[in-house]
Amino acid sequence: MTGDAQAFWLRTPGEGEIRRVELPPPGPGEVLVRTRYSGVSRGTETLVFTGRVPADQYASMRAPFQEGDFPAPVKYGYLSVGIVEQGPDRLRGRTVFCLHPHQTAYVVPADAVVVVPEQVPAARAVLAGTVETAVNALWDAAPLVGDRVTVVGAGMVGCCVAALLTRFPGVRVELVDADPARTAVAAALGVEFALPADAAGDRDLVVHASATAEGLQRALDLLRPERTVLELSWYGDRPVTLALGGAFHSKRLGIRSSQVGTVSPRRADRGYADRLALALELLADPVFDALLTGPSRFAELPDVLDRLATGRLPALCHLISYSEE
Numbered sequence: 001m002t003g004d005a006q007a008f009w010l011r012t013p014g015e016g017e018i019r020r021v022e023l024p025p026p027g028p029g030e031v032l033v034r035t036r037y038s039g040v041s042r043g044t045e046t047l048v049f050t051g052r053v054p055a056d057q058y059a060s061m062r063a064p065f066q067e068g069d070f071p072a073p074v075k076y077g078y079l080s081v082g083i084v085e086q087g088p089d090r091l092r093g094r095t096v097f098c099l100h101p102h103q104t105a106y107v108v109p110a111d112a113v114v115v116v117p118e119q120v121p122a123a124r125a126v127l128a129g130t131v132e133t134a135v136n137a138l139w140d141a142a143p144l145v146g147d148r149v150t151v152v153g154a155g156m157v158g159c160c161v162a163a164l165l166t167r168f169p170g171v172r173v174e175l176v177d178a179d180p181a182r183t184a185v186a187a188a189l190g191v192e193f194a195l196p197a198d199a200a201g202d203r204d205l206v207v208h209a210s211a212t213a214e215g216l217q218r219a220l221d222l223l224r225p226e227r228t229v230l231e232l233s234w235y236g237d238r239p240v241t242l243a244l245g246g247a248f249h250s251k252r253l254g255i256r257s258s259q260v261g262t263v264s265p266r267r268a269d270r271g272y273a274d275r276l277a278l279a280l281e282l283l284a285d286p287v288f289d290a291l292l293t294g295p296s297r298f299a300e301l302p303d304v305l306d307r308l309a310t311g312r313l314p315a316l317c318h319l320i321s322y323s324e325e
Contacts, residue, residue, distance in 0.1 A: 004020055004022060006103065007019055007075055007101060007102065007104070008301045012051075012072045013050055013071050014049065015302070016049065016305050018298075023106070026086050029110050030108065030110060031086065031087030031096075032087060033083065033085070033096060033098060033105060033106055033108065035104055036081055036082050036095070036322055037081045037122055037123050037295070037322065038077060038080045039127065039130075039320070040304065040305065040315070040318040041078070041130065041317065042316065042318065043156065043211060046308050047236040048061075048070070049308075049309050051070075051072065052237050053070045053071060053236060054236065054237045063101060064078065064100070065098075065106070067101075075101045077101035077103075079127070079128070080097070080100040080101070080103070080106075080126070081096070081116065081122050082105070082322075083095055091115070096115055097116055097128045097276070098112055098114075099112070100112075111273075114280060116128075120283045120284050124286075126292075126319065129276075129279075130157055131288070132278075132279040133160070134157060134161045134164050134279075135164070135278055136258060136260050136264050137157075137161055137207065140258040141258070143165065143171055143205055145168065146169075146170040146171065147204040148172050148202070149172065149174070149203065149205045150173075150199060150207070150222050151206075152199075152206060152207070152215045152222075153177060153210030153211065154175050154177035154182035154185060156316045156317050158175065158210070159185060162186070163191075163287055166191060173191040174194055175191045175193050175194075176193075176218070177195070177210070185291070185316070188287065189287055190287065199222055202224050206220075206227075209233055211234065211235055213241050215233070216231065216233070216240065216242060217243060220248060225252060226252050228253070228256050229254070230256055230258055231255055231256065232258055263275060291317050292316070293316060293319065295320060295321035296318065296319070297320070297323075298320055
């Protein structure tokens with residue numbers, strides 16, 4: 001056997017634990033990865049942690065290397081960065097990203113890892129999965145030069161979308177959130193910030209990522225006629241109520257979802273690997289460091305997820321370190 005590892009498991013909704021895992025030796029076409037960092041995706045992972053994945057979404061919400069089933073016990077997570085200790089020569093010793101749960105080491109197919117560019121620090125690379133979501137969203141949204149764009153919801157996904165939008169020529173971006181503390185994050189990303197009541201209207205595009213009915217309603221209110229809200233939120237088992245009896249019909253507004261589980265049909269020439277590789281290239285920009293909090297040690301992960309779920313630990317992407325130091 002290759003040896004032992006440790007993994008984070010959700011034992012029951014609201015209670016996590018660290019379990020021992022026995023690793024098999026990597027076979028042909030496989031790699032052994034020793035984890036350096038993983039990231040906690042606060043929105044999705046706290047919904048999983050609290051057992052709020054709807055039963056009809058159990059299949060679609062499965063992570064690539066998930067073990068167990070919702071609601072629990074389940075091993076979940078998908079933002080992992082480590083070093084290849086065994087495997088093909090082209091990968092051995094390289095820092096790689098993998099959509100793997102929180103675990104100190106793991107064996108996966110070689111094509112399940114993507115090499116992290118040398119100019120991207122390993123800690124920042126945990127954001128690759130979220131930046132990939134933002135890339136797909138902007139492929140769906142297809143903003144135009146000079147557009148006035150609002151992003152409602154300054155969580156991980158919303159902030160990544162806002163950061164990428166600043167690269168579009170002439171695009172003016174406003175980041176909207178109910179938490180005034182997000183002003184500092186917006187400033188670090190180089191975009192304007194507004195509370196929902198103060199947000200600018202008459203927008204060409206609104207991207208919604210607050211995962212609240214109030215945020216989605218405000219996103220619709222900010223649109224110009226004949227425009228669309230791009231919906232990135234995942235609500236779990238929470239119902240969403242909207243007031244569609246007013247300007248929604250007279251202004252011919254739309255709501256369109258963007259789902260990272262499929263590549264945008266606007267970019268049918270690109271595959272999943274292309275999208276993830278692009279996300280890692282974009283992470284060469286140090287502006288993304290503004291989205292990281294922590295680090296916390298791997299052994300603290302059960303407590304970290306509990307504090308994230310209850311709001312006692314404010315975070316966007318919380319970094320987990322696997323260093324023994």
